[in-house]
Amino acid sequence: MSNNGGIIKFRLPTGQNLAIRGSVTRNPARMSAETVANSDGTLDRSFTVQGYRFGMSLADKDVDGNPIDVDALLAFDKVDFTFLHDTERVDYHYGRAHLTGDPQIDAMTGELSGITGAAETYLAVPR
Numbered sequence: 001m002s003n004n005g006g007i008i009k010f011r012l013p014t015g016q017n018l019a020i021r022g023s024v025t026r027n028p029a030r031m032s033a034e035t036v037a038n039s040d041g042t043l044d045r046s047f048t049v050q051g052y053r054f055g056m057s058l059a060d061k062d063v064d065g066n067p068i069d070v071d072a073l074l075a076f077d078k079v080d081f082t083f084l085h086d087t088e089r090v091d092y093h094y095g096r097a098h099l100t101g102d103p104q105i106d107a108m109t110g111e112l113s114g115i116t117g118a119a120e121t122y123l124a125v126p127r
Contacts, residue, residue: 006086008058010079020068022058024083024092051118052094054081058112060105068112070103081117095121 010018030052036044061067076098083092097119104114 006084007063008056009082009084010073019063020058020061021063022056022083024085025055026092027053051097051120052122053116053118054083054092054094055116056113058115060110060112070112073115074099074101074103081119089127091125091127093121093123093125094119095123 006021006023008020008022008024010020027050030050032048032050033045034048036046038044058068078096078098081094081097083094085092094117097117099115099117101115103112105112
């Protein structure tokens with residue numbers, strides 16, 4: 001796994017805090033735009049409003065060396081995530097989020113990928 005990125009901190013509904021080295025891909029818009037072809041050959045756009053979206057690639061173990069329980073991670077709803085981005089020196093806060101996806105672990109690198117999320121709130125805080 002790359003040294004770019006930082007630490008992702010999860011505050012779970014159980015009160016447990018997790019810290020995992022990882023990387024986040026942020027979607028900067030709260031909507032997506034798709035092209036729609038009309039029957040006369042003209043094109044239009046269709047917009048879909050979405051939550052604050054993000055993708056994550058994580059180490060498959062937390063900072064203490066414990067394996068990540070991926071099933072439990074995906075089962076949580078309305079979780080707060082904070083990504084402490086070391087290289088950008090910005091903290092990204094996603095509130096009341098849920099995770100989706102098809103998680104996969106690369107046995108060679110220990111990278112857990114295939115997880116995306118959507119949050120109801122978002123805040124970027126420079127350090």
